Every structure is written in structure tokens, then in C-alpha cells.
Amino acid sequence: MMRWNGWGDSSVNYPLSEMAETYLQEKLGVLVSFPDVSKNSLLTQIPSSKISPHPLIQTTSSDRLYHSRGQSLPDWIALRYGNITTFPDGVVYPQNLEEVRETISFSYKNNICLIPYGGGTSVVGHINPTQNDNPILSVNMKNLNCLLELDKKSQLATIQTGTSGPLIEKQLNQQGYTLGHFPQSFEYSTLGGWIATRSSGQQSYHYGRIEDLFVGGHLETPVGSFSLPPHPASAAGPDLKQLVLGSEGRIGILTKAIVRVQPIPEVDVFYGAFFRNWNSGCDAVKSIVQNNIQISICRLSDPTETEITLLLSGKENQIKWLDRGLKTLNYHSDRCLLILGITGNRNKKRIIRHEVKSLIKNHSGIFVGRIIGNSWEKNRFKTPYLRNTLWDYGVAVDTLETAVPWKNVHKTVNEIKSAISNNLEFFNEKVLVFSHLSHIYRDGASIYTTFLFRRCKDPDELFIRWKKMKQGASKAIVSNGGTISHQHGVGTDHAPYLQEEKGELGIQTIKAICNEFDPKGLLNPGKLVM
Ligand SMILES: Cc1cc2nc3c(=O)[nH]c(=O)nc-3n(C[C@H](O)[C@H](O)[C@H](O)COP(=O)(O)OP(=O)(O)OC[C@H]3O[C@@H](n4cnc5c(N)ncnc54)[C@H](O)[C@@H]3O)c2cc1C
Numbered sequence: 001m002m003r004w005n006g007w008g009d010s011s012v013n014y015p016l017s018e019m020a021e022t023y024l025q026e027k028l029g030v031l032v033s034f035p036d037v038s039k040n041s042l043l044t045q046i047p048s049s050k051i052s053p054h055p056l057i058q059t060t061s062s063d064r065l066y067h068s069r070g071q072s073l074p075d076w077i078a079l080r081y082g083n084i085t086t087f088p089d090g091v092v093y094p095q096n097l098e099e100v101r102e103t104i105s106f107s108y109k110n111n112i113c114l115i116p117y118g119g120g121t122s123v124v125g126h127i128n129p130t131q132n133d134n135p136i137l138s139v140n141m142k143n144l145n146c147l148l149e150l151d152k153k154s155q156l157a158t159i160q161t162g163t164s165g166p167l168i169e170k171q172l173n174q175q176g177y178t179l180g181h182f183p184q185s186f187e188y189s190t191l192g193g194w195i196a197t198r199s200s201g202q203q204s205y206h207y208g209r210i211e212d213l214f215v216g217g218h219l220e221t222p223v224g225s226f227s228l229p230p231h232p233a234s235a236a237g238p239d240l241k242q243l244v245l246g247s248e249g250r251i252g253i254l255t256k257a258i259v260r261v262q263p264i265p266e267v268d269v270f271y272g273a274f275f276r277n278w279n280s281g282c283d284a285v286k287s288i289v290q291n292n293i294q295i296s297i298c299r300l301s302d303p304t305e306t307e308i309t310l311l312l313s314g315k316e317n318q319i320k321w322l323d324r325g326l327k328t329l330n331y332h333s334d335r336c337l338l339i340l341g342i343t344g345n346r347n348k349k350r351i352i353r354h355e356v357k358s359l360i361k362n363h364s365g366i367f368v369g370r371i372i373g374n375s376w377e378k379n380r381f382k383t384p385y386l387r388n389t390l391w392d393y394g395v396a397v398d399t400l401e402t403a404v405p406w407k408n409v410h411k412t413v414n415e416i417k418s419a420i421s422n423n424l425e426f427f428n429e430k431v432l433v434f435s436h437l438s439h440i441y442r443d444g445a446s447i448y449t450t451f452l453f454r455r456c457k458d459p460d461e462l463f464i465r466w467k468k469m470k471q472g473a474s475k476a477i478v479s480n481g482g483t484i485s486h487q488h489g490v491g492t493d494h495a496p497y498l499q500e501e502k503g504e505l506g507i508q509t510i511k512a513i514c515n516e517f518d519p520k521g522l523l524n525p526g527k528l529v530m
Pocket of ligand 1: 195
């Protein structure tokens with residue numbers, strides 16, 4: 001069962017080793033935990049629903065609490081300290097297209113705001129009800145979870161959008177196919193959420209981002225149905241799929257999507273490599289992409305993240321041996337870990353492995369084979385469970401991300417990290433901040449930054465500290481010409497920075513599109529554009 005106030009299945013834990021705990025205390029200071037508010041006490045705080053009864057609408061406190069917040073750090077603060085100011089007035093779980101239509105039509109007649117809800121894994125406030133005079137309804141798509149059609153000849157699958165990652169893969173795998181979209185939130189996020197937020201999976205370098213996979217579908221809107229036929233390519237004017245991608249629930253409810261799938265690959269393997277420092281690692285991954293070497297994932301950690309990854313692997317003895325070996329070969333504290341993968345057929349794997357190994361060597365790197373890659377693979381969807389453990393130790397965690405051209409990568413990484421550290425220093429607190437390049441492109445890379453800091457007793461104070469760091473980092477991103485999001489989307493948290501990227505005319509255009517589909521402005525108000 002999904003935790004109501006944290007990440008993931010409540011029966012899954014990710015314990016912290018003694019070594020990791022000592023490391024954290026050294027970096028952040030003595031750790032003090034503060035108790036969470038109980039679910040029962042929160043349930044009693046929920047005001048009565050403003051929605052008039054309807055057979056499709058659930059108004060229990062439990063339904064409303066569960067849909068009140070997502071997975072951002074402000075969401076965790078609200079849920080764990082009992083500081084929630086807005087709840088949806090009800091939740092609908094449509095079973096079919098007719099119920100989606102009925103929900104939209106009822107809402108439009110009664111001026112009810114609608115928030116399409118996939119897996120609720122948003123980390124930027126997408127699914128949170130914002131202050132509004134109108135009643136608010138969450139539309140949880142989880143019952144629309146079937147593979148409707150698999151066209152093996154065209155390698156296209158039509159899938160209902162409430163389908164979660166594991167259910168998509170299960171249904172496709174049974175017929176020998178895969179979508180290959182694996183965000184770290186894979187366990188709970190859904191196809192509809194991925195499309196509406198322009199998500200990127202861990203192996204997007206091989207399979208493509210969601211916009212490369214999404215070729216058509218069906219959207220229900222307050223002004224009618226909107227169908228997008230699956231053309232392999234088209235020169236027939238602007239591509240209307242782009243209106244749906246990244247629409248964040250503002251223009252309608254996507255009920256089914258047609259996506260590109262492929263046969264399950266013969267091999268899907270992950271390797272580790274080390275570089276002496278960040279610069280040589282960056283040069284190597286840039287060469288990989290610019291030389292068109294067909295790996296599936298390329299994730300380069302800075303020295304701090306490298307140290308933490310090894311520390312968290314839980315294999316203390318193996319790590320000590322590895323550390324000794326690397327030091328003998330002159331890979332010291334500046335060393336950077338690269339995780340890379342190869343997906344495809346056996347012959348191709350052999351060729352790519354050879355190409356990538358010699359490229360790594362040419363950049364003074366060392367290829368260390370599969371042990372670290374296997375450990376990464378084993379924990380690829382488990383790492384988020386650490387957020388629960390760290391919280392219990394009194395540590396808050398957040399992540400942010402961007403993408404910039406190669407020429408700006410170093411400066412942007414450094415300025416994001418400095419902005420986060422400097423802004424917390426103001427409160428006389430220390431932060432542990434580290435980055436990795438998570439996706440690489442011919443012309444640039446995405447930068448993913450994680451920061452850990454001590455919690456305090458007062459939720460408002462904790463929120464203010466987070467906000468200072470987030471604002472500092474966001475300003476560093478936009479001032480370096482980075483996008484405010486490479487994969488998490490805009491929601492509420494990134495909306496103030498969108499104009500910098502899209503310009504005034506761009507924002508007006510997005511608003512005009514929302515208005516065309518949703519003239520009363522009832523769909524997910526306050527998200528994407530304010
Ligand atoms: C631990 C963790 C790891 C993550 N890792 C990644 C990652 O690797 N890559 C990545 O891209 N993101 C990642 N995310 C962010 C998040 O998982 C993605 O944004 C994801 O795409 C959201 O999907 P969801 O189904 O949970 O959508 P929700 O959070 O429920 O909704 C997100 C937005 O999509 C809209 N929406 C959802 N379904 C529909 C629909 N059917 N029709 C119209 N609009 C809809 C909602 O209204 C909302 O605006 C991570 C989040 C967490 C918590």
C-alpha cells in the first residue's frame with residue numbers, strides 16, 4: 001500500500017548504514033528528528049466538502065486527504081507537519097470515457113474546478129488544489145489502466161492513460177514488447193502524467209523521451225473531444241500533439257494514448273566507470289553523444305555524489321577495496337562515477353561496449369565492468385525510499401533539474417550548487433549538495449541536483465529555508481539560459497520562472513490555448529501559467 005505521507009509502498013524501507021549516518025552528521029551537524037502528525041489528526045482537520053452529491057463523486061476525508069498533495073518537499077512539509085491549507089472537495093475515479101465526459105460536463109455546469117490526477121508523483125505542485133472560491137474535484141485516472149490494442153506490425157500500442165509504469169510494462173511484456181519509459185517514479189507514475197509533464201525516463205537516450213514515444217490519442221475537453229491520429233510523420237501544419245505534451249491538466253483529460261513500442265531487447269546491461277575529475281568525465285560523455293555511440297543511459301556524478309553513491313551501496317567491504325584500488329591508480333577524491341547502459345541485441349552490445357571502453361580510456365577514465373552497474377540497476381527505483389529514511393533522521397531532501405548547452409554546463413552546475421549553499425548559510429545551517437548529468441544530447445546535457453539539509457521544528461521556517469534555496473537555484477538556472485525544467489514540468493513551483501523562458505508573447509499564447517479548450521478556466525487552475 002502506498003504511503004499517505006511519503007514515498008512508495010509502506011512495506012518497503014531503505015535503511016541507512018552506520019557509515020552513512022556518521023557521514024551525514026559530519027556534513028550537516030547533529031541530526032534531530034521531529035515527530036510527524038498522525039493521519040487521524042489530519043483527517044479531523046478537513047473542512048466539509050463544498051460539492052453537491054453526485055454518484056461519481058467520493059467525498060470521504062480519506063479520499064480528499066490522499067489527493068491533497070503530491071511528492072514535492074513543500075508537499076512533504078505540509079503532510080508531515082499537518083500544515084495543509086487546501087483539500088479537494090471530492091474525488092472521481094472514472095471507469096470509462098462516458099464517466100470522464102459526465103465528470104467534465106457536471107463540473108462545467110456547476111463551476112467546479114477539475115484536477116486530472118495520474119499517480120500523484122508530481123514534485124512541483126501539479127496536483128495540489130490551489131485556493132479557489134469554486135469547489136475542486138480531483139479526477140483520479142487509476143481505473144483506466146488497460147492496454148487496448150497492440151499493433152505489432154506498426155509497433156504502436158494504444159493504452160489508457162491511468163496505467164502505471166509497472167502495469168504498462170506487464171501488459172506489453174506479456175506480448176513480447178516494451179515501452180521502455182522508466183522514470184525513477186516508474187512504480188507509481190502513469191502514462192497520462194508522463195505525457196502531461198513531458199517526462200523523461202532513465203533510458204531515454206535509447207527509447208526516447210515521452211514526446212518521442214507519444215504519437216496520438218484522445219483528449220476530453222469542456223468544449224468537445226479532441227483526437228490525435230497516429231501519423232509516423234506529418235507536414236500538415238503545426239503538430240497538435242505538442243499542445244497535449246506538457247499541458248499539465250490545463251486543456252483536458254487525456255483518456256488514451258497511442259505510443260511507440262518495441263520488442264523486448266535481447267540485452268539490457270549497466271556498467272560503471274570512473275574519471276579522475278568532473279571535467280574529464282564531462283568531456284567523455286560529450287564525446288559519447290557527439291560520436292553517436294548508441295548507449296541507453298549515461299549518468300555522470302560529481303565527486304560528492306560519487307562518494308555518496310558508494311557509501312549508500314551498503315557494501316562497506318567491497319567499497320573499501322574499490323577505494324584502495326582506485327587510489328592506487330590515481331583516482332582520488334575528485335573522481336567521478338559514470339553509470340552507462342547498453343540496450344539492444346547481443347552483437348550490437350559487443351560493438352558498443354568496445355567503442356565506449358576505448359573512449360573512456362582516451363579520457364583517462366577506467367571502465368570497471370558490471371558490479372557497480374548492477375547495484376545501480378537493483379536500486380534504480382528504490383533510491384527514492386531513502387527520502388523516507390532520511391526524513392526520520394531529521395533530514396529533508398529535494399532535487400531540481402535543468403538542461404543547458406554544453407558550453408554552459410560547468411558554470412551552471414557550479415552556480416546552482418553555490419546558490420543553494422549560500423542561501424542556507426544565511427540560516428546558519430549546512431547543506432549537502434551534489435549534481436549529476438542525467439541525460440545527454442548532442443548540444444547539451446541535463447543537470448540534476450540533489451540537496452539535503454536538517455529539518456527544524458517549525459514547518460513555516462523549514463518552508464522558508466527551502467524556498468530561499470529553490471529561488472536561488474532557479475535564478476541561477478534562468479540566468480545561465482537553462483530551462484526551468486528538463487523533466488519535472490512547471491506546476492506551481494516553476495510557474496514564476498516560465499516567462500523568462502517563453503517570453504510575454506509565449507505566455508499569452510499558452511494562456512490563449514488553455515482558454516480555447518477551457519473557456520471558464522476550471523481545469524487545474526494556477527498550474528503551468530498563473
Ligand atoms: C521519486 C520521484 C522520482 C521521479 N523521477 C522522475 C524521472 O525520472 N523523470 C521524470 O520525468 N519525472 C520524474 N518524477 C516526477 C514525476 O514522477 C513525473 O512528473 C510524472 O510524469 C508524473 O506522473 P503522474 O502520473 O504521477 O502524474 P501526476 O503527478 O498525477 O500529475 C502530473 C500532471 O499531469 C496531469 N495529468 C495526469 N494525468 C493526466 C491525464 N490523464 N490527462 C491530463 N492531464 C493529466 C495532472 O493534472 C498534473 O498536472 C519523479 C518524481 C518522484 C516523486
